[in-house]
Amino acid sequence: MSIPRVGSPIDIAVSGLRANSARMNVISSNIANSSTTRTPNGDPYRRKDLVLSTNPGQVAGVQIGETVEDMATEFPKLYEPGHPDADANGYVQMPNVQLPVEMINLVEASRAYQANAAVMRRFSELSDTTLELLK
């Protein structure tokens, strides 16, 4: 989505709010699917990351990129012979989601969200202070 007026702190902070909100969506998907052993392609759930980008050299806020799958970490194997998705040796492939990592990312994303909201609040206060000069 293009942001109409580049340069206003409010527009930039809004882009930050949206980006962190999108990150929290991805993190919650990872957490919700931390035990999903079956997806349509036969593999367990592969954790997702969100790509955020910006234009260097321009004060333009952050753009939400695409959701990519984490191909770098392996699916851990759990020994559970009774599991419906267990292989011949009794091992089940689990999603490559580590809850402590997701929780830390969630805290970071929500703090960043709060920080962007604080920017908007402070800018409103500054505007009010500026208008006080006209009293």
Add this chain to the structure above:
Amino acid sequence: MKPDSVTAHVEAALHAANLRQKAIANNMANLGTPGYRRQDVRFESLLEQALASGGTDPRDIEPEVFQPMETPVNGKGNDVDVEYEVGQMLKNVGRYKTLLRVMAKKYQMMHQAMDTR
């Protein structure tokens, strides 16, 4: 009151800002309505056109509510983003406060001019 006076301009802009506030509130109210596209108010571009074509009374320009159709829709056909609307509302409130301040200052000046003790 002269058609190009401070008061005329501020009044016209206040009318537009008021309408825009209503449009933004409508957007927020329809956050979950399937098929709803966000609304905005067209005024500044109309004002620019009117001033370029020879200066009229800004109060003659009717601000109009329209759907920009610029934002992407979600799965339900709705394109309202709460963070974006909050940003728009903050900017609009800022404009509104500034206009009120200018109006108050104008009245203060008139008051001083009349108070010739």
